[in-house]
Amino acid sequence: MAKKKVKTVTKKKSTNPKAKWYVLNIRTGYENAIQKELQQKIEASGLGKEIEEILVPVQKKIVVKKGKQGIVEDKIFPGYILVKTELNELTWEILNSIEGVRGFVRTDKKPRPLPESEVQAIMQYMEVEQPSFKTSFTVGEAVKITEGAFADFIGSVQELDASKGKIKVLISFLGREAPVELDFSQVEKL
16 A cells, blocks of 8 residues: 655754744745745855755645646745745845845844744644635636536525535526535536
C-alpha cells in the first residue's frame, strides 16, 4: 500500500537568535516566484544564517469547476510573504533588490517584526486538516443542476455554506418554488 504524501509546515529550529519574522509586501500573484528567487539569492550569497526562512502562507481549499472537485492551495495573504531574518543592511538590500518586492510592512520608519504568537497562529491556520470549499457562486445567481433527482433544473442560488460545500437552490417544481440543498459539485453556472 502506497503512503500518501502529506505536506506539513514544520518550524525550523532557529540557528540565529537575532532572526525575527517580518512581512514583505510584494506584487500580488508572484508570491511563489519571488519566494523561489529569494531562496536562490540567499544560497548564492551564503546568507542562509541571516535569512533563515521564507514563507508563503497558504491553506488548502476545495474548488468546484464544471462539476468537478479539486484541491488547490489558496494564499492566505495575497501580496505578502513572511521572512525570518536578522535585519541588517545586507539582508535589507537582498530582500528589497528582487523585482516585485515593494518593501517591508512598517509601522514606523523601520519595519517592526511580527510577534511570535501571530506567526504561530498563521502556521496553525495553515495546518488545518479539513480543507474548506472555495466557491465562485453568489446569492441570486442563476445555476443549472447537473446531478441528482433535479438534474437539468434551473434555479437561483438562495444560500451558500462554504464550510460544508453546500448550496441551496430555489427551483420551480410542480408550479411552486422549492428550495433544494445540493453539493457545489452538483450545480454549475449558466
